[in-house]
Amino acid sequence: MKSEDIARLAGVSRSTVSRVINNYKNVPEETRKKVMEVIERYHFHPNNSARVLAGKKTDTIGLFIVSIAERTNENHIYRNNYFSPFVDAVIDRANANGIYVLVNSIYTVKDYEKIKQAFVERRIDAGIIVGTEKEIDVIADVAAMGYPFSVIDYSSEKILQRIKKGRVAVINCTDDEGIRKVIEYLISLGHRDIGILSGRMNTYSGRVRYEAYREVLDEYGFSPMEEWVLKGEFIKKTAAQEVLKLVNHGKLPTALVCCNDDMALSAIEVLQNSRLNIPEDISITGFDDIMPASLVKPALTTVRVPLYSMAQKAVDEVLRMIGATSGNINIFNLETELVVRDSCAGPH
Amino acid sequence: MKSEDIARLAGVSRSTVSRVINNYKNVPEETRKKVMEVIERYHFHPNNSARVLAGKKTDTIGLFIVSIAERTNENHIYRNNYFSPFVDAVIDRANANGIYVLVNSIYTVKDYEKIKQAFVERRIDAGIIVGTEKEIDVIADVAAMGYPFSVIDYSSEKILQRIKKGRVAVINCTDDEGIRKVIEYLISLGHRDIGILSGRMNTYSGRVRYEAYREVLDEYGFSPMEEWVLKGEFIKKTAAQEVLKLVNHGKLPTALVCCNDDMALSAIEVLQNSRLNIPEDISITGFDDIMPASLVKPALTTVRVPLYSMAQKAVDEVLRMIGATSGNINIFNLETELVVRDSCAGPH
DNA sequence: CTGAAAGCGCTTACAG
DNA sequence: CTGAAAGCGCTTACAG
Numbered sequence: 001m002k003s004e005d006i007a008r009l010a011g012v013s014r015s016t017v018s019r020v021i022n023n024y025k026n027v028p029e030e031t032r033k034k035v036m037e038v039i040e041r042y043h044f045h046p047n048n049s050a051r052v053l054a055g056k057k058t059d060t061i062g063l064f065i066v067s068i069a070e071r072t073n074e075n076h077i078y079r080n081n082y083f084s085p086f087v088d089a090v091i092d093r094a095n096a097n098g099i100y101v102l103v104n105s106i107y108t109v110k111d112y113e114k115i116k117q118a119f120v121e122r123r124i125d126a127g128i129i130v131g132t133e134k135e136i137d138v139i140a141d142v143a144a145m146g147y148p149f150s151v152i153d154y155s156s157e158k159i160l161q162r163i164k165k166g167r168v169a170v171i172n173c174t175d176d177e178g179i180r181k182v183i184e185y186l187i188s189l190g191h192r193d194i195g196i197l198s199g200r201m202n203t204y205s206g207r208v209r210y211e212a213y214r215e216v217l218d219e220y221g222f223s224p225m226e227e228w229v230l231k232g233e234f235i236k237k238t239a240a241q242e243v244l245k246l247v248n249h250g251k252l253p254t255a256l257v258c259c260n261d262d263m264a265l266s267a268i269e270v271l272q273n274s275r276l277n278i279p280e281d282i283s284i285t286g287f288d289d290i291m292p293a294s295l296v297k298p299a300l301t302t303v304r305v306p307l308y309s310m311a312q313k314a315v316d317e318v319l320r321m322i323g324a325t326s327g328n329i330n331i332f333n334l335e336t337e338l339v340v341r342d343s344c345a346g347p348h
Numbered sequence: 349m350k351s352e353d354i355a356r357l358a359g360v361s362r363s364t365v366s367r368v369i370n371n372y373k374n375v376p377e378e379t380r381k382k383v384m385e386v387i388e389r390y391h392f393h394p395n396n397s398a399r400v401l402a403g404k405k406t407d408t409i410g411l412f413i414v415s416i417a418e419r420t421n422e423n424h425i426y427r428n429n430y431f432s433p434f435v436d437a438v439i440d441r442a443n444a445n446g447i448y449v450l451v452n453s454i455y456t457v458k459d460y461e462k463i464k465q466a467f468v469e470r471r472i473d474a475g476i477i478v479g480t481e482k483e484i485d486v487i488a489d490v491a492a493m494g495y496p497f498s499v500i501d502y503s504s505e506k507i508l509q510r511i512k513k514g515r516v517a518v519i520n521c522t523d524d525e526g527i528r529k530v531i532e533y534l535i536s537l538g539h540r541d542i543g544i545l546s547g548r549m550n551t552y553s554g555r556v557r558y559e560a561y562r563e564v565l566d567e568y569g570f571s572p573m574e575e576w577v578l579k580g581e582f583i584k585k586t587a588a589q590e591v592l593k594l595v596n597h598g599k600l601p602t603a604l605v606c607c608n609d610d611m612a613l614s615a616i617e618v619l620q621n622s623r624l625n626i627p628e629d630i631s632i633t634g635f636d637d638i639m640p641a642s643l644v645k646p647a648l649t650t651v652r653v654p655l656y657s658m659a660q661k662a663v664d665e666v667l668r669m670i671g672a673t674s675g676n677i678n679i680f681n682l683e684t685e686l687v688v689r690d691s692c693a694g695p696h
Numbered sequence: 697c698t699g700a701a702a703g704c705g706c707t708t709a710c711a712g
Numbered sequence: 713c714t715g716a717a718a719g720c721g722c723t724t725a726c727a728g
Contacts, residue, residue, distance in 0.1 A: 002705055013715045018707055026713060048469040049406075050705035052397040053720045060450070060471075084432045091451050100471065102408070103439050103451050121396040123408075123448065265643075292640055295613075350721055361699045366723055374697060398721035401704045697728105704723085712714090 001042050010038040021046060052122065060100040061318055062124040063090050064115050066131030068107065081262065081290035082307070086130055086152075089311030097319060106131065112138045119147045126318040128152070132203045132234075136162055143168055148321035150314035155204045156331045167327040169317035171310050171334070175205045175287075178303035178336035179212035179257070182285045185301075185338060186255045187220060190346040191283065195228030195246070195253035197239055197263050206234065209259045209287065228253045232263040239263035243270040252282055254347035261286035261293045264300055268343070279345035289339055298342035306334045349390055358386040369394060400470065408448040409666055410472040411438050412463050414479030416455065429610065429638035430655070434478055434500075437659030445667060454479065460486045467495045474666040476500070480551045480582075484510055491516050496669035498662035503552045504679045515675040517665035519658050519682070523553045523635075526651035526684035527560035527605070530633045533649075533686060534603045535568060538694040539631065543576030543594070543601035545587055545611050554582065557607045557635065576601045580611040587611035591618040600630055602695035609634035609641045612648055616691070627693035637687055646690035654682045 003017045010017065012035060019027050020035045038044075052058050065083055087103065094101045102124055104114055112135050118124050119142060127149040129139065134154055142149060143166030150169040151159070159170055186194055196213045199206035217224060227249050232239035239258070246252065247270070258264035264286030268278055278284055278298055286293055286302035293300040313332055351369075355362045360383060367375050368383045386392075400406050413431055435451065442449045450472055452462055460483050466472050467490060475497040477487065482502055490497060491514030498517040499507070507518055534542055544561045547554035565572060575597050580587035587606070594600065595618070606612035612634030616626055626632055626646055634641055634650035641648040661680055 003707095004705080014706080015708080015715055016713090019714085022707075028713070031713085043464070043468070045465055045468040047401070047705050048471050049397040049400040050720090051707075053395070053401055053722085054705080054707040055720065056707075058397075087435065087451075091453055095453055100450050100452070100466075102448050103435075104448070105439055105443055116391070117393055118448075120391070120393040123396050292643055295640055295644060297645055351723095352721080362722080363699055363724080364697090367698085370723075376697070379697085395721050398704090399723075401706085402721080402723040403704065404723075699726105699728090701726090702724095705720105707720085708718095710715105710717090712716105 001044055003044075003046060006035065006038050006042070006044055009042075010035045057125050057322065058100075058123060059098065060102055060124045061094055061315070062115070062118045062127040063087065063101050063103045064106055064118075064127060064129045064131070065104070066106040066112075066129065066134050068109065068132070081292065082260070082288055083130065085291075085307050086311050089308045090128060090315055093312045093315040094319075097315075099315075099319065109135070116141055116145075119145065125322045126150075128314045128318060129154075130314075132200060139163070142166075146327070148318060148324075148327075150318050152310060152314060153204050155207075160329060163329060165327050166329065167321040167324065168329050169314065169321070170329070170331045171314050171317070172204065172332070173305050173310065173334045174336050175208040176212035176215075178287060178305075178338070179209050180216050181336070181338040182257060182287075182301075182303050183213065183216045185340070186257070186283060186285070186344065189255075189283070189344060191255040192222050193224070193228070193253040193255070193347070194222065195224055195230065195256045197230045197232040197242060197256060197258040197267060199232065199234040199259035199263075203234070206259065213257060224253065225251065227251065228256075230256075232259065232266075234260050234263065236262050236266040239266040240270050243267045244274075247271070247274045247276075252276075255283035255285070255344065257285050259287055261288045261290045261300060261302055264302065264343075265292060265296060268296065268298075268300075279343050283344035283347075285344060293339075294341065301341045301343045302339050304337045304339050306336070309334055349392055351392075351394060354383065354386050354390070354392055357390075358383045405473050405670065406448075406471060407446065408450055408472045409442055409663070410463070410466045410475040411435065411449050411451045412454055412466075412475060412477045412479070413452070414454040414460075414477065414482050416457065416480070429640065430608070430636055431478065433639075434655050434659050437656045438476060438663055441660045441663040442667075445663070447663075447667065457483070464489055464493075467493065473670045474498075476662045476666060477502075478662075480548060487511070490514075494675070496666060496672075496675075498666050500658060500662060501551065501553050503555075508677060511677060513675050514677065515669040515672065516677050517662065517669070518677070518679045519662050519665070520552065520680070521653050521658060521682045522684050523556040524560035524563075526635060526653075526686070527557050528564050529684070529686040530605060530635075530649075530651050531561065531564045533688065534605070534631060534633070534692065537603075537631070537692060539603040540570050541572070541576070541601040541603070541695070542570065543572055543578065543604045545578045545580040545590060545604060545606040545615060547580065547582040547607035547611075551582070554607065561605060572601065573599065575599065576604075578604075580607065580614075582608050582611065584610050584614040587614040588618050591615045592622075595619070595622045595624075600624075603631040603633070603692065605633050607635055609636045609638045609648060609650055612650065612691075613640060613644060616644065616646075616648075627691050631692035631695075633692060641687075642689065649689045649691045650687050652685045652687050654684070657682055 007014045130152040143163045148167035198210045230242035289304035351365045355365045478500040491511045496515035504518045546558045578590035637652035
């Protein structure tokens with residue numbers, strides 16, 4: 001069944017069938033009805049490739065989830081508590097607008113090419129790039145070719161410095177404000193000896209969160225011991241090793257700020273196994289507010305990242321840009337929020 | 349940049365360019381090299397729509413996640429601990445084979461049409477249907493049109509009775525064996541008063557798990573009180589209400605078999621809030637083995653559903669069927685496994 | 697081994 | 713308001 005068949009059955013030309021399918025205004029109601037009846041009777045849907053080849057949109061966006069670290073790390077990308085709701089939100093939002101989503105995981109540097117490829121093969125109208133170590137060269141290439149896309153959690157300076165024109169939306173949250181809120185909360189509880197379990201420094205949020213920690217402590221005139229600055233790489237296992245080292249070292253901070261919830265959960269487990277009580281012996285905070293954060297005991301005090309809103313914004317911007325003719329670079333910083341639960345108390 | 353440009357630059361015809369792109373054997377090494385050089389220099393990728401229209405595969409499969417219940421339920425599909433790893437596995441497996449994945453969520457009955465539509469518009473070569481209330485009519489239609497697909501967690505009798513020919517793979521796990529193992533484990537601990545928190549009866553696994561419970565208890569000659577048979581619908585909130593009713597009723601079973609982990613987690617929370625100790629006062633078991641199952645206290649004894657393998661099988665079968673000429677209906681039942689953790693003990 | 701040509705199923709100026 | 717025709721960018725018999 002093709003449009004030609006519909007045309008014959010309805011007694012019109014293919015042109016007219018096409019006009020009713022594409023909702024042209026200059027089709028008399030009667031003709032439209034006649035054609036629609038045949039279309040519906042045969043459940044006709046136009047061949048998408050033919051439409052695209054003839055110049056229509058694909059009505060598909062690509063979602064690229066980049067994570068070199070996750071490849072070997074046993075938690076792959078989608079069982080990652082951070083990416084999962086993001087994927088969810090993107091698909092929901094796109095589907096609600098009649099847009100399909102092509103999801104791709106990027107686990108190796110070589111796979112970066114897949115991003116360009118999906119555009120160049122014209123499988124998608126636009127893209128959303130989320131994840132960690134995103135490659136500026138690929139991103140700049142895509143922008144230069146004029147394809148619209150959103151990047152999540154990416155340095156806007158890096159983008160602005162490298163990309164002069166293009167249609168791109170950069171969507172971040174206020175990581176620095178989040179760290180400030182959580183540290184000031186700890187200080188209000190009486191803490192001065194505050195350690196950090198940092199994330200990966202080759203990610204934007206990893207850097208910003210760490211730098212905000214240094215900045216806020218400086219501002220208050222506290223200087224943490226060198227041993228309290230742990231490098232957790234955003235990974236549970238690495239975090240566990242670092243925390244174990246800290247415990248063996250002996251002199252603990254009274255509070256430990258973890259740069260994501262996964263590491264905070266890991267830290268809690270290691271500390272509890274070492275017969276330390278949380279929050280009595282040491283306060284722990286997280287970042288992200290993933291689902292298990294509220295399930296563990298003690299429930300984790302953390303900073304909520306508005307992942308769902310960020311995903312929706314990414315979709316909305318991308319859809320707007322598909323329609324737009326002019327190109328612009330827009331930066332969005334969505335608000336983070338302190339979520340106080342049970343993992344913090346005053347020192348000793 | 350199109351194949352015609354490549355042809356001109358390489359000094360050959362479009363036919364020859366096409367032959368090297370499609371790896372035809374009858375192209376001399378020298379010609380191939382000459383063309384490949386130009387292709388690589390310009391990072392040429394053929395327009396996918398043109399290829400598909402000319403008769404090639406889309407190299408894309410559709411993943412349809414059906415869940416009417418999840419729409420209003422606040423946990424949407426992908427933040428569902430069951431679907432998330434499934435989506436993960438499908439994308440990983442497909443991407444590893446150079447296949448794209450178009451993900452769609454089906455939240456309303458009207459959306460069922462999207463499944464057929466994706467096929468008829470020729471956006472995909474094959475599909476994978478997972479989720480709950482799957483519609484036999486749509487499935488039968490797709491099969492009748494000759495499109496290959498895999499269904500997960502679906503009654504094979506229903507399929508075989510309705511679909512006479514087509515290319516379809518039905519992928520289930522041994523839900524009945526899982527329930528048997530968990531109940532026999534409880535019996536070995538000394539339990540005789542075993543209740544159930546059942547799932548949705550309009551799902552295959554919901555029915556099978558419940559029926560297996562009745563069958564095994566019958567076999568051992570135990571008959572549970574009517575009040576011990578709770579209807580949780582696979583939903584946390586509903587489960588919580590049912591368990592609360594049970595607590596208020598007073599006479600508790602010594603063990604409660606929950607038909608998924610979400611409900612088991614919910615049950616544990618309600619019972620603990622009612623000052624009951626688990627497993628001392630009552631033993632709890634789950635089904636699925638989702639990630640939080642091992643994180644809660646006490647860690648949940650449950651039945652592991654081999655979700656990852658099921659997803660891989662679904663992809664592998666679908667890819668096999670795309671290549672195959674003949675049509676068949678194949679049924680697979682992957683093994684479940686008892687995972688003993690800390691939520692069960694002997695009665696009193 | 698290779699090119700000219702037909703064809704895939706649409707859309708959209710163009711002309712009437 | 714509507715049809716005939718060109719064109720989108722490929723692939724693949726066909727003929728040589």
